[in-house]
Structures are given as C-alpha cells and as structure tokens.
Amino acid sequence: MANAFGESTVARWLAEQHLDHLQVLTRGAHLVVYSEEDGAKWNRIRFTHLGGQGYLLAIADHRGRWEDTPFTGSLPELLHLVATDFAWVLTDA
Helix, strand or coil: CCCHHHHHHHHHHHHHCCCCCEEEEEECCEEEEEEEECCEEEEEEEEEEEECCEEEEEEECCCCCEEEEEEEECHHHHHHHHHHHCHHHHCCC
16 A cells, blocks of 8 residues: 555655646555646556555556556656656646
C-alpha cells in the first residue's frame, strides 16, 4: 500500500518544481498526480507501490485512463524520469 511518506515525497517534489497546478493523493497502493479544471480532476501520472521502495509508473491517456509503462524504480528515480522524458504530462495546459 502506498503510504504518507510516498505522498509527501511526491508533494514536496511537485512544490520544488513549481508545479502548483498539480496535486497528489493516495488511493490504495497508488499515488495519483492530477490537476483540476472547472472542478473536474484530470489524471496525469500514477505510481503503484510494488513493495519496498519500488513503484510502477503509469501515465493517463487523453481520457484519463491509465496506461502502464515498463518503468519501475524508486520514487526519486521515477520522478526524474517523468521530468526528463515525459515532461508533457506535467504541463499546465
């Protein structure tokens, strides 16, 4: 199950990156990063806890449905990957 430490890690990273339009919440084993527009939540990225320090990265499609990626790792590793290779999911569109 994803925990408060993971949520706070992602929230702190979002703040450090000045991504104030994004928020994170815990849903079971998932840490979900989303934005809000006109009261609707839009999924962006999800980290699924695999145990220990491991997570699986998923990215939402244009309808907000999750597409798993082949990428796993620690939260810092995956956050770096998202920032460098998938930065478009973080934009304030």
